[in-house]
Amino acid sequence: MIPRRLDRPDEAGRFGEFGGRFAPETLMPALAELEREFESAWSDPDFRAELNRWLSSFVGRPTPLQEARRLSKQLGVRILLKREDLAHTGAHKINNAVGQALLAHRMGKPRVIAETGAGQHGVAAATAAAALGLECSVYMGVVDIERQALNVQRMELLGTEVVPVAAGAGTLKDAVSEAMRDWVRTVERTHYIIGSVVGPHPFPWMVRELQRVIGEECIDQLGGEMPDLVVASVGGGSNSMGIFYPFAGGEVELVGVEAAGEGIDSGRHGASISAGRPGVLHGTRTYLLQDADGQVQEAHSISAGLDYPGVGPEHAYFNDSGLATYDSASDLEALAAVDLLAHTEGIIPALESAHAIAWVSRNASRLAGKTVLLNLSGRGDKDLQTIAGRRQ
Amino acid sequence: MTPIREMFATLERAALLPYLTAGLPTPADSIDLFRAMVDAGADAFEVGIPYSDPLMDGPVIMRASEVALAAGTDATRAWAVLEQVAGLGKPTLAMTYANPVMQAGWEAYCRRLSGVGAAGIIIPDLPLEEAGPLLEAGIAAGVGVVLFVSPTTDPDRLRRVAQADPEFIYGVSDLGVTGERQAVSEHVVGLSARVRAVTEVPLVLGVGISTPEQVQAVRQLADGVIVGTALVRRVLEATNAQEAARALFDAVRDLRTALE
Ligand SMILES: Cc1ncc(COP(=O)(O)O)c(C=O)c1O
Numbered sequence: 001m002i003p004r005r006l007d008r009p010d011e012a013g014r015f016g017e018f019g020g021r022f023a024p025e026t027l028m029p030a031l032a033e034l035e036r037e038f039e040s041a042w043s044d045p046d047f048r049a050e051l052n053r054w055l056s057s058f059v060g061r062p063t064p065l066q067e068a069r070r071l072s073k074q075l076g077v078r079i080l081l082k083r084e085d086l087a088h089t090g091a092h093k094i095n096n097a098v099g100q101a102l103l104a105h106r107m108g109k110p111r112v113i114a115e116t117g118a119g120q121h122g123v124a125a126a127t128a129a130a131a132l133g134l135e136c137s138v139y140m141g142v143v144d145i146e147r148q149a150l151n152v153q154r155m156e157l158l159g160t161e162v163v164p165v166a167a168g169a170g171t172l173k174d175a176v177s178e179a180m181r182d183w184v185r186t187v188e189r190t191h192y193i194i195g196s197v198v199g200p201h202p203f204p205w206m207v208r209e210l211q212r213v214i215g216e217e218c219i220d221q222l223g224g225e226m227p228d229l230v231v232a233s234v235g236g237g238s239n240s241m242g243i244f245y246p247f248a249g250g251e252v253e254l255v256g257v258e259a260a261g262e263g264i265d266s267g268r269h270g271a272s273i274s275a276g277r278p279g280v281l282h283g284t285r286t287y288l289l290q291d292a293d294g295q296v297q298e299a300h301s302i303s304a305g306l307d308y309p310g311v312g313p314e315h316a317y318f319n320d321s322g323l324a325t326y327d328s329a330s331d332l333e334a335l336a337a338v339d340l341l342a343h344t345e346g347i348i349p350a351l352e353s354a355h356a357i358a359w360v361s362r363n364a365s366r367l368a369g370k371t372v373l374l375n376l377s378g379r380g381d382k383d384l385q386t387i388a389g390r391r392q
Numbered sequence: 393m394t395p396i397r398e399m400f401a402t403l404e405r406a407a408l409l410p411y412l413t414a415g416l417p418t419p420a421d422s423i424d425l426f427r428a429m430v431d432a433g434a435d436a437f438e439v440g441i442p443y444s445d446p447l448m449d450g451p452v453i454m455r456a457s458e459v460a461l462a463a464g465t466d467a468t469r470a471w472a473v474l475e476q477v478a479g480l481g482k483p484t485l486a487m488t489y490a491n492p493v494m495q496a497g498w499e500a501y502c503r504r505l506s507g508v509g510a511a512g513i514i515i516p517d518l519p520l521e522e523a524g525p526l527l528e529a530g531i532a533a534g535v536g537v538v539l540f541v542s543p544t545t546d547p548d549r550l551r552r553v554a555q556a557d558p559e560f561i562y563g564v565s566d567l568g569v570t571g572e573r574q575a576v577s578e579h580v581v582g583l584s585a586r587v588r589a590v591t592e593v594p595l596v597l598g599v600g601i602s603t604p605e606q607v608q609a610v611r612q613l614a615d616g617v618i619v620g621t622a623l624v625r626r627v628l629e630a631t632n633a634q635e636a637a638r639a640l641f642d643a644v645r646d647l648r649t650a651l652e
Contacts, residue, residue: 012521022490022517024448025540026567029549167454168444177447184448185568187544280491281445283517293467294495295444 003321005248009314013201014285016320018313021200023283027180030187035202037107042209047106054098058131059088061095061213065221068374070344075364078371080227081345082218082243084378091350091378092214092239093124097193099210101128104191111135111190115179117144117172117235118305118352119151120378121195126160128193136160139179141170144304150382169298172235172308176282196236197312200283204312211242218373219246229253229367232375233355234326235270235305237312239377248323256315257359259301260328270299272311273319273326286313302331302386303351305378333358335390338380350378351386395483395511396536396559399435400594405651406611408433409596410644411487411620412627413440413456414473415465421633422465423476428637429623430480433648438514438618439477441470441488448516450571452621455628467492471508478509485512485538490522498525502533512536512559520553527556538562538596543579547586554591561593563614566600571621573600576609584613604650611651619647 006015013019021031041047055061063086068079084092097114104112112134116122122138129136138155142164145152155162163182168174176198183192197204197211215230230247232240234256244254261269269275272287279288281296289297289309301307318324329337334351337358342348349357353376360372380387399407410429415422426437442460446453465473478484486505493501493515505513513535518526520539530537536559541550543564553561563584566577577600587595597610598618607617626643630636 020522021519022522023519024516024542024564025519026542026544026564028519028521029544029546173445177445180447181450181569187567277495280489280494280517282447285494288491290491290495292495294492295461296491297444 003249003323005245005323008205009201015314015317018278018284018286018316019201019204020285021283022280022285023200024184026184027187031200031202038103038202038206041103041106047102051099051102054102055095055213059094059098060086062217062221063087065218068345071341074344075361077360077364077367079360080371080373081376082214082373083376084214084239085347085349085353085376089120089123089127090381091120091124092211092242093121093195094127095213095242096195096207096210096238097121097124097128100191100193101125101132101134104134104193105132107191109189109191111186112193113137113139113179113182113190114193114195115139115172115175116195117175117307118303118350119144119148119155119382120305122162123151123154125193126155126158129160130158137163137182139163139165139175139182141165141172141175143170144172144175147386148304148382149385171299172304173296173299180282196238197241197314198236198282198284198310204284204314207238208241208245208314211238212245214239214242214375215244215246218243226252227373228370229255230373231255231257231356231360233306233352233377234258234311234315235308235352237315239375241312241314243375244318244324248318254318254324255359256324256326257355258326258328259299259303259306259355260330261300261302263330264328268300269328270301270306270308271328272309273315274328276309278316281310284313286310286316302334303355305350305352306355327359329355329358329362333362335387337361338387347376348380349376350380351383353377394536394559396436397594399483400615403435406614407435407616408644408648408651409436409438409616409618410434410623411438411440411618412623413442413453413460414470415442415460415463416456416627417633417636418463419465419469419473422473424633424637425627425640426477426480428641429644430482432641432644434482434644436483436485437477438485438487438620439474441486441492443489443492446489448569450569450621452625452628453570456624459628471504474510475508483511484509485514486510487514490515490518493526498529499532502529502535505535506533510535512538514538514562516540520556523556540564541583541587543567543583547590550586551590554593558593560615561587561595563587563595563597564599565597565610568600570599572602576601576606580610580613604646607647607650
């Protein structure tokens with residue numbers, strides 16, 4: 001049977017056996033309201049037109065699709081880069097943030113909150129909030145505040161309050177938990193702009209709908225040609241789902257690249273699909289890094305945006321149904337891929353995106369002569385400190 | 393009648409259900425703290441199973457979870473504490489999160505609860521829509537499943553929660569996660585009235601109820617009151633198990649007096 005992508009999850013918010021709404025009772029009415037409001041906005045031509053105006057004049061869409069000539073030559077694989085790094089604020093995260101901020105505005109919520117790992121989603125939320133006149137607080141783990149300091153300064157300059165999260169490992173998982181705790185307290189006047197295709201229904205579906213513009217633009221820009229593969233990095237899974245979804249269920253092979261950190265065998269990684277088991281985290285059932293008792297384990301990655309022990313439930317569904325395959329790349333491979341792209345193309349990629357480049361580089365001989373569409377999800381300015389630190 | 397329902401039926405006042413994380417200050421000492429609370433007049437217990445990601449808990453109970461895990465309270469030791477607490481003769485409920493139960497299997501987990509003498513289970517990230525398998529497993533194993541309502545729950549939804557016939561309804565008295573509050577929430581009177589209007593399922597209020605004055609203010613509104621953070625904080629502040637037990641005894645006695 002040919003696997004099918006789902007237009008949307010079922011009534012219970014499930015993609016097959018994944019997804020759902022494992023949320024505290026206080027949030028359940030807000031989640032139901034959000035589903036209704038997004039549904040009505042998404043089918044409202046005026047809302048769509050307004051979002052499109054923002055995406056073109058503010059975000060700078062469509063982002064270019066670029067032939068990576070020197071990289072292609074060096075690897076013997078034809079590589080097309082979807083340049084999400086050129087979107088305003090420097091990553092794909094802004095597509096979702098602008099969409100959800102417009103929705104918050106439409107719902108009459110004066111305040112938004114967000115979590116952030118790499119700081120890109122935090123900056124995107126802070127940017128959208130400033131542009132729409134919304135109050136904004138962003139939760140960020142103390143370890144990430146340290147390693148993505150540039151983005152903390154950007155958020156503060158945009159008028160956003162950055163709230164440090166010291167709990168747990170002080171990374172993305174803890175930031176999501178703390179943002180949810182804020183939302184349980186403030187739900188009446190606050191919208192939670194979740195940053196990836198994670199969380200309870202309707203978030204994974206809504207964020208996918210807001211990010212699918214990436215893949216749809218690629219199809220237009222390809223002008224009838226189809227790549228052999230689409231490759232993207234997978235943290236929570238929004239840049240990958242955004243570029244995969246429009247291609248899913250067709251001939252094109254889809255490959256998601258998770259963080260192998262210090263190696264899958266080291267136990268220090270963020271490869272939830274490759275090395276996890278189904279479980280519940282942050283309101284959704286998905287692949288999860290956990291121990292035998294069901295305690296959630298800490299993820300590890302040099303890239304703050306991939307440092308997450310879960311993954312969006314639709315990716316879990318894509319994996320189990322064979323719509324996409326998932327592999328991983330290590331910290332060291334990602335660092336080498338930063339150099340590779342910088343030297344061959346004059347582009348410094350985000351460490352997250354570098355995982356996708358690393359995967360293509362490692363598999364170059366198997367991919368010889370093929371065309372690979374690669375989502376360059378963000379630019380690497382934020383990572384210079386981390387990269388320099390690893391060079392010493 | 394189940395032990396929990398029987399407790400509500402026989403008591404002529406609201407019941408006092410202290411919450412305490414299992415394994416504090418260590419797995420071995422934990423039972424002494426619960427025993428002190430029995431001596432001080434606790435009617436039933438909510439035993440927190442230490443978890444890595446307690447989404448409905450504020451800083452104090454989060455910290456308690458971390459301390460208990462660091463003290464070696466893994467699942468095996470948590471089950472042992474739960475069995476000891478249930479052995480004190482008061483209805484005992486496990487408070488945990490969806491993932492650990494799902495990993496064990498809904499049925500297996502409920503059978504094990506019943507095996508250690510626990511009377512019920514409370515899972516704050518398992519709303520009505522996701523609770524079906526647990527409700528079934530609870531019935532099969534003779535373990536009471538608690539469901540939540542909140543100030544944000546509308547009457548229609550409230551009716552559906554009541555129709556699922558939970559062991560009791562956990563009324564979240566305030567928006568937000570567990571933690572102490574300056575005063576009883578403005579939401580609590582309306583919440584209680586809305587529950588009472590649609591069902592006879594017992595109502596227990598919790599979240600943000602900490603002091604004897606606050607307990608006194610809500611005692612007419614419910615069949616029981618859960619006090620957690622205020623007690624856990626005393627345990628975290630104590631320098632050893634004896635001091636913690638004494639502090640808990642005093643606190644629980646004062647809370648009980650406020651219910652008379
Ligand atoms: C540039 C970039 N790429 C990828 C990611 C990973 O997130 P997702 O998997 O949701 O795209 C992030 C997250 O912070 C990011 O900043």
